[in-house]
Amino acid sequence: MKIDKLHEWNIKPADAISLQKKLASTIIMKTPKHFSPETVAAADVSFNRFSSVFFSAAVVMWLSEFETIEVRTSVTESSFPYVPGLLSFREMPALETVFSTLETEPDVVLIDGHGYAHPRRFGIACHAGLILGTPTIGCAKSLIVGEYDAPGNKRGDHSPIFHNDEKIGVALRTRPDVKPIFVSVGHLIDLDTAIDTVLSCCHSTRIPEPLRAAHIHANEARKQHK
DNA sequence: GCGACAG
DNA sequence: ATCTTGTCGC
Numbered sequence: 001m002k003i004d005k006l007h008e009w010n011i012k013p014a015d016a017i018s019l020q021k022k023l024a025s026t027i028i029m030k031t032p033k034h035f036s037p038e039t040v041a042a043a044d045v046s047f048n049r050f051s052s053v054f055f056s057a058a059v060v061m062w063l064s065e066f067e068t069i070e071v072r073t074s075v076t077e078s079s080f081p082y083v084p085g086l087l088s089f090r091e092m093p094a095l096e097t098v099f100s101t102l103e104t105e106p107d108v109v110l111i112d113g114h115g116y117a118h119p120r121r122f123g124i125a126c127h128a129g130l131i132l133g134t135p136t137i138g139c140a141k142s143l144i145v146g147e148y149d150a151p152g153n154k155r156g157d158h159s160p161i162f163h164n165d166e167k168i169g170v171a172l173r174t175r176p177d178v179k180p181i182f183v184s185v186g187h188l189i190d191l192d193t194a195i196d197t198v199l200s201c202c203h204s205t206r207i208p209e210p211l212r213a214a215h216i217h218a219n220e221a222r223k224q225h226k
Numbered sequence: 227g228c229g230a231c232a233g
Numbered sequence: 234a235t236c237t238t239g240t241c242g243c
Contacts, residue, residue: 045233049235082234084231091233113232123232144232182232233234 129187136186
């Protein structure tokens with residue numbers, strides 16, 4: 001798929017923060033007319049501890065039966081350190097590379113990490129949305145900011161995540177008896193639609209199927225490369 | 227100053 | 234994120 005080069009990646013943490021504040025104002029939390037996704041994509045990154053070599057995988061599936069349409073992997077190098085709040089500057093270059101090799105144009109993209117539920121309201125899912133020009137949703141396994149009350153124990157139950165008196169996302173129970181996942185808007189989508197979409201990607205797993213698949217493929221690519 | 231801190 | 238061993242349950 002086509003990728004938009006918004007800016008350079010070789011910048012310093014201090015500049016990355018000001019860039020996030022600038023880009024955050026361009027995020028659109030509105031779903032396109034007649035949005036009815038049939039295909040969903042997701043990507044993930046895997047790497048050895050202390051290594052700057054990143055193995056990424058992108059997967060596209062039919063939302064109906066979770067049939068895999070396409071899988072791509074790529075190996076890239078990253079120099080940006082892991083800094084809470086600046087994850088996209090470390091992993092987005094790798095994701096950008098795999099997504100660019102995708103021949104299928106997905107209707108929506110799931111990203112491993114937060115979107116709007118971020119200290120500066122610009123998590124990696126937002127960054128990915130601007131670069132891909134496609135609706136994106138942030139799906140994180142833990143919180144980086146905000147507070148929430150435990151949602152009900154039924155699949156689909158969710159409770160709001162608040163930060164500075166603002167609702168920034170939700171804690172979504174994707175299956176009973178397991179910790180909820182944290183969903184927030186990335187770009188070109190509204191929270192309710194994001195929740196519905198994520199839920200439709202979880203038939204019996206806590207993590208949305210496309211993300212699970214991407215995680216597995218990225219890991220396999222890393223192990224094989226050795 | 228202290229604790230928290232996506233992946 | 235990655236590294237590990239066992240354990241619970243469908």
